[in-house]
Amino acid sequence: QNRLRNRYNYYKLTFPDLDLDIEKTIEQFKKLAEYFRPMIIDTVAYLNQNILDGSKKILVEGANATMLDIDF
Secondary structure (H helix, E strand, O other), X not given: OHHHHHHHHHHHHHOOOOOOOHHHHHHHHHHHHHHHHHHXXXXXXXXXXXXXXXXXXXXXXXXXXXXXXXXO
C-alpha cells in the first residue's frame, strides 16, 4: 500500500492533473488479491513434488523465441 501511495504521489507531481482516488484503487487491489490468492502457489515446490511422486505428467514448452527469427 505504501509503495502504491508513494508511486501515486510521485506521478502526481509529474502529472498534476492525474485524477485518481488512490484509496479506492488500493481497496480494489485488495479485493483482487483475495480473489487470486487461492490460484497462486509455489510452482517450484508443486512441480518438484509431482515429479518425485509421479502423480502427474508434466509438459514443458521450450520455445522461448530462440532461433524463431526468420531472418536469422
